[in-house]
Amino acid sequence: MHNFKIYDLLPNGVIVFKNKTILYMNKHILDIMNLTDLAQENAIEIMAETLNIRSVDGLFSFFSANEYFRHNEKVIQIAQNSYDDLELFSFMRINHSLILEPKTIEATESQKKVLAVNIDAKVASFFQLNNIRKIKVLTLYKGLPLKNFGKIIKVTHAFIDVEVDNKHMISLLESKSVLLISNEKDGSSVLKGEVISHENNIFRIKNFFVSKEEMHQREEIRVKPNKQLSINVQSREFKVYDISIKGISIAIESEEDETFLKNKQSIYLLLKNETLTLEVEYLKSIFVEERLVKLIFLIIPDAYGTSIIQHYITSRQQEIIREIHQYLRDCK
Structure with a gap:
């Protein structure tokens, strides 16, 4: 028998899942989500609605797929750990945008290590x-x-x-x-x-x-561009962080950029002097290298677009391999 009440002593929110069903929510997560006056069952339903999740069953998938979410102009960071047959999610509220303030991002990275629990x-x-x-x-x-x-x-x-x-x-x-x-x-x-x-x-x-x-x-090779590669969405340009035949990551600089892009269903990619129209589906946002956040999308190119992207990836992969070989020769 697990004594979940001990989690009420922690300064961060905790949700415990078993078989993808919530067993326990501590007091702090209820406070973070402004749900302190509700019973757990009602709090779970309201939380799902607040996060635009169709059913409470989707909460586990949402928390597993994301490293943070936003609520009432706050950024809530997520860390996940497993214990026996339980999945534990830890939540910490950040007072400023993770994207807009570089200093905040540095602090958040250290907080992530605390949340993830040092298991050295x-x-x-x-x-x-x-x-x-x-x-x-x-x-x-x-x-x-x-x-x-x-x-x-x-x-x-x-x-x-x-x-x-x-x-x-x-x-x-x-x-x-x-x-x-x-x-x-x-x-x-x-x-x-x-x-x-x-x-x-x-x-x-x-x-x-x-x-x-x-x-x-990974089933597909993903490469970083050798030169600046960008997408165009409604006359706005964004830098491509990396690309594969099935996905593309976009580097963003602000919370507004993230909000603007997340719900888009198509983008324009300029590649090899060709403008490709790609259907996209947003997957998640993740932190990269402390000061950078990237948005990951599934892409659905047509047959012609697939051939152009595949040719670019193969060519870029060969360039990277040559760089590695040259590096190894220089190290001898």
């Missing part, structure tokens, strides 16, 4: 208990996934040292994020960590959390 010690115990010495390492460079097995050199409760393939070094030019994928008998574990230092191909990694990203399961 648990990761170390897991590796030691299972005697894991070899692990799959995945990083990204300009959207291209770089995979190889790494050798675990040292495990402590503060950090883990992993010897990686040379090619992973180029990823640090863009991001310090790394995925460690461990395949065990009862399934795979995917951990996202931060490279805090590196020397002689050894990554020192900490600040682990269970990854909600699925870049290790």
Whole structure:
């Protein structure tokens, strides 16, 4: 029997799900959503209506797919963790726009780590208990996934040292994020960590959390443009962050940009001197590199548009591969 009442002592909102059904909501989440005077059942219904979700069953999917949402001009940040057969969501209210204020974004990134719960010690115990010495390492460079097995050199409760393939070094030019994928008998574990230092191909990694990203399961190649690539929506231009044959990410600079784009059903993409009309469906907004937010859309190009985009992605992928090879030659 779980004692959920202890969550009322926390300074952040908590919702506990089992089988995608809400078991418990603490007092703070009711306060965040201005629902303190309602019984839990009624509060759940009002919350779904407030978030424009058709039924209460959709709340789990909404919280799983998003890293934040807005309510009464406040930004509510979401973090998710699993415990036994329960899914726990933690919510923290931010007083200013995450997008408009760079300083706020920096603070929010640190808050995200607190919300996600520092599991470095648990990761170390897991590796030691299972005697894991070899692990799959995945990083990204300009959207291209770089995979190889790494050798675990040292495990402590503060950090883990992993010897990686040379090619992973180029990823640090863009991001310090790394995925460690461990395949065990009862399934795979995917951990996202931060490279805090590196020397002689050894990554020192900490600040682990269970990854909600699925870049290790991507079916389509996603690339970052080599030159500025933009879309046009009602005579307004927005920068393309990355693109695949089935999706496109748009970099935004303000909350107003996000509101403007989220409900759009078509965009114009200028590519290879062609203006492509793409049907789109908004998926989610996520944080990238502390100061940047991107909106992710599914795209539905026609046959001609598909061929143009596929040709661009293939060409861009080859350019990135050449960059990686040149980097490796220069490092010798």
